Amino acid sequence: MPPPKSPFASLKAGTITKLDETVEYAQSWHQWSQPEIDALTLAYAAGRPLLVRGEPGTGKTQLARAAAQVLGWKLHAETIHPRFEPHELRFRFDAVKRLADAQAGDKGADALDDHRYWRPGVLWKAYGWDSAIEFLPVVERIAEPKGHVVLIDEIDKADSDLPNSLLEVLAQRSFHVEPVAEPIGGPKVKPPLIVITTNEERDLPAAFLRRCIVLSLAPDGEYAGWLVARGKAHFGALEKVAGRELALMDDDVLWEAAAQLVKDRDAVAGLNLSKPGLAEYLDLLYALHALFEDEADAGKRATAQRKWLVRLSAYGYLKHSVDDPKNAANQSTNAAERGKTADQEPR
Template identity: 35%
Template sequence: MRFSSTDSYIATDDLTMAVNAAVTLERPLLVKGEPGTGKTELARQVAASLGVPMIEWNIKSTTRAHQGLYEYDAVSRLRDSQLGDERVHDVKNYIRKGKLWQAFEAGEKVVLLIDEIDKADIEFPNDLLQELDRMEFHVYETGETVRAAVRPIVIITSNNEKELPDAFLRRCFFHFIRFPEPEVLAQIVRVHHPGIKEQLLSTALTQFFELRETPGLKKKPSTSEMLDWLKLLLAEDLGPEDLKRDGANALPKLHGALLKNEQDVHLFERLAFMARRNQGR
């Protein structure tokens, strides 16, 4: 099973190598990178490329590691016992299988995505060490041990919001998705907008990277925001001449797709003001 770029996803050589190395080593692949660089989409494309199902576990700040294994619904069991329900005699009726359990019992190779692990409590990764290492866990309420018949391909994403424990990192194959170079970004755009004219693409890319490199920018626009921006440009039938900016008009056309906070909008407004003042001298 070897991963490669798909019709809808451009994977660089180093990313392809990282995915295949993790599959060969049977280690979780930890993918970091700034938001919008395609970390979550990578897991979907790996599943599509290898022709296997995907199980997705989206992590929140309130998520606990044990929820990935199972949850025991003691409240429902107590209620059913008060109502005389026959289900109460079998504790398995009150065990809710988590995403890891689903992946372990799938009976075939699957991709298990643990998305944005850095959102959870700092102890969250450590609490999964044994389960991800041994691919098994114990269910105390029933006394059974759940083992993975087929080891899943585990892809873990992080936006680098907090440091992950060393013990966890040692068990992973690591890859950092760098922001794509202009040539790679152009390939990505052509995949999503195959009919785009080269002159518009060239002008938009130049303006996009100029915007990303503006000193003082709080949030740099991502690949996904670039694609949204181009979708709007094409919908409005704008050409390269419509994207021209001068000092008095520093904000790009339809900038709401690229700039996502007022500080960055104000930055470009100040740049325009300074440019107008300099022109007036």
Template identity: 45%
Template sequence: MTTLRHFQANEIIPFAACGSWPASRYLLDEPSAYALEMALVTRRPLLVKGEPGTGKSYLARAAAAKLKRLFMAEVINVNTEGQDLLWRYDPVARLNDAHAGLKDGHLNPKYYLNPGVLWWAFGWDSAVRQYNTCRHRVYCPQFSDPSACAKGVVLLIDEIDKAEPSLPNSLLEVLGNGGFDVPLLGSTIGKQADAIAPLVIITTNDERELPPAFVRRCLVLHLQVDDNDLEGWLIKRADVHFSDDQCSPDIKRLAAQQLKQDRTAAVGLVKAGLAEYLDLLQALDEMTKDLPSAERSTQQAQLLAHIQAFVLKKA
């Protein structure tokens, strides 16, 4: 087995809460470890594909924790525009200030230019200066360790397939060249010789086909549920989050068998996955935590029969 510099296969990576993202732990499988390592050395974005609930988004959280980098995230929706990820210019605020009597010197466009997540990721110091200059501030990343930005950024662009095709196409320059121009300032972001390139992780559920030119600029990782050994695959990940005192091996296996049955029955329908399996175990743990340990497994087995349908059966 080749020893990777930053990531190791089958490593359990804990990470703290960050903004709305809860604290958790992540089991890094071998393909993910190699993909992350390659993304770092090539400075290419990593496009992570897979069905919902396989941990695509949390891969970015784990990578940031392992690298001790600042974590940033942008969740894409149908209204997100590519320009928003670079910067947001507010001409309405500028017009209102002009009507309020501000003179030309105070109406410079730079006072109405808010850096977006890609600006923060590729040019942190420049984004800080621009954010402090902007008169109507919109976005500043949440972080718990101010020193983390000195080690670089891990940027998650989540569910890019929710956007119109124009959004990934608008990112071709920044993803291909590792930087972009800001014409209003006459400056370039991300091409400084001493800058630490961000690790950009982009997720998709494949609900919409992405433009070929965009995919070509990315490394692609497929996170897949191991249906050939589904029980073992699930239990291995359950052990990362739940001790045997919380949920016994028999309960973990019983829940995994139930999920396997539901996935088999859900032909052409939404299939439950890892996220639902962990939710089920969390419910069993929380709903029986006041019971004596000797009684927990028996009660959890009975409880499983009553609650599994709410978690696993999606149609």
């Protein structure tokens, strides 16, 4: 059987990809799952956007970054907020600045030049880099990338106007912007890989869903083990990665942090409250690593980290009061109790 013509199909579940540090993102690590590999393979081959669903903290945003790393393409990211306007995915126009300049009566050569007021959005950059580059700040003007990955993060934060505005763009793969005569995109343009995430705070239009490949991210298998596997991607030994031949954190610390997270998730289950997840787990681990990274003795370091994860997890994991959602003092009570327990443990 011939192998699929897709850079994602060659990945194997469990593979760990190092995500390089950029201006926008710190260095990180992504552990691939088979559903991620398969969904990206289909989206890449079909030229359709990948809609990634799942609770916060399951790695939806990082998936786009990992895909860009594997492809060697440039990532363009936009995080949606409730006041986000649909056209901002294509362009932004600073009408206030233009009006101010016009009223100032500036007669210079650059006065009221379109390039001073138009800024390409993520879709313009991805579908029409050649025209977008003329409107970008000098520091962003680079040679044509091999390809483009577009991340539209948390699309459910906006109302239905936003996904509906994408229908024509996704169908035609082209659009117009006022300062450019020719259409942006078109059949001759290499299509970008578009990754869209949702926390499912509101339903998305059916017509929009039909135009997407859909991946629902959820832990596979027992939740604590799923957390620990991803914790090892960040802190475990990686034989083929320089500087990671030895584990950065003891397995017991990873498991105890995961077990505490599971307890705290169970505590808010059924209360219609957001539950802590992978993001909070990794935050705690990175904090514990930073606090004791100067301790050369691995045993002493692990003992200190295990003690402190008990008391610090109350602030990283407990985002709501379990007994009374209106009583914020309950978090302090839980934190104090964990601190007492930690102080009683042998050093």
